[in-house]
Amino acid sequence: MAGAAPIPEDRPLTAQESALVRWMLEQGTPASTRFIPQLEAAYVVARCPCGCASVDFSVGRVVPAPGPLSILADFEYRTAEGHLCGVFVFERDGLLAGLEVWSVDGLSTLSTLPATSQLQPLGSVQDAAPATSTADD
Numbered sequence: 001m002a003g004a005a006p007i008p009e010d011r012p013l014t015a016q017e018s019a020l021v022r023w024m025l026e027q028g029t030p031a032s033t034r035f036i037p038q039l040e041a042a043y044v045v046a047r048c049p050c051g052c053a054s055v056d057f058s059v060g061r062v063v064p065a066p067g068p069l070s071i072l073a074d075f076e077y078r079t080a081e082g083h084l085c086g087v088f089v090f091e092r093d094g095l096l097a098g099l100e101v102w103s104v105d106g107l108s109t110l111s112t113l114p115a116t117s118q119l120q121p122l123g124s125v126q127d128a129a130p131a132t133s134t135a136d137d
């Protein structure tokens, strides 16, 4: 969340985090699949202070340098309560840098990660106007 500093952590990815990131990278853009090998060396170095399940990674103990992030895979899903949420994997400085979950409607704190079976490509879970974007990347 804006303004709050990440809380330092130092642990391997959980099996769920690892499986989710791998699955997302496999379904993502052609460029995202080349980050899959980095997952073996990824480590959780911080978590989001808001209480959600978002985490930041290091790769081979190297923390990606601060700077612009680039989204590698972007999905959305509905929670069991029906809230529309998003999840994305991002890189920074050429390194796998984190996994982020966020609440599209702002009504949920996402303390758990979605199952891959819940995920839909961004823009396909709609209850408003249909998307007209044809952007590639």
Ligand SMILES: [Zn+2]
Binding pocket: 001, 048, 049, 050, 051, 052, 053, 054
């Ligand atoms: Zn958060």
